[in-house]
Amino acid sequence: MTAIPQRVLGFDYGTRQIGVAVGQTLTGNARPLRELRARDGVPDWEQIAALLREWEPDALVVGLPLNMDGTPSEMSARAQKFARRLHGRFQLPVHCIDERLSTFEAKQTLRESGRRTPASYRDNPVDSLAAALLLETWLASQTKET
Template sequence: MSHHQRAMAFDYGTRQIGVAVGQTLTGSAEPLANLRARDGIPDWEQIGKLIKEWKPDILIVGLPLNMDGSDSEMSTRASKFARRLEGRFQLPAQCIDERLSTFEAKQQLRDQRRTPGSYRDNPVDSLAAALLLETWLASQPKENS
């Protein structure tokens, strides 16, 4: 019996939250949306609509740890966000280390010849969410088909 999971990932930030979706079947993820947040508080209704539309089995939240692996103020807030997601939408939420995902997302945009000024309308946060989701997907056990 194989159970393929659809996952939704969040790159948590105080002003924007990037969202991406992916699945264990293909191991790939795609950027979905950048949601506005006010001091880290998202529009829960927007998140609810995305969850209703994509029907994920699990929610993944990037944990922005300090480079030495210790908690940061943002990782504490991201953990709290994950617990709220879990409680609000009755779905398992898992936090994963995302120390380099935003950096990597900006690097990818740079490689695509995007200018730093265009990041505002670029999906850097949703791209970071897709990168952290791909990291999570790659860590999942492979199923025999």
């Protein structure tokens, strides 16, 4: 990690929704921004471009939903493809991070805060919170490397 504070956007990739969060290296904190609709895993690239213009990140982080034993899953292959497309379209550094259980942790965080979560995952807006959690994990790993 460089000594210059950096702003980073994190993405919790999904085939129907992609959660987005923003964080920065100075504090190592991240916060949820929003969920983007996706069609079979393909986002509206203009919405992503608008977020990049608004937040001007120095890097992007994409969560990889690995299997519990650490092996790649079909979804992690799709998330890696999404990461490659982000890099190709926007020419920013893109980092991937293991995001096992981030959505589970996001739902648990909402429950513990007293907020109800809908029974249906499709209706549950936890993707941006999951993006914030995986981004904070990545930010913490950068701090350890220095």
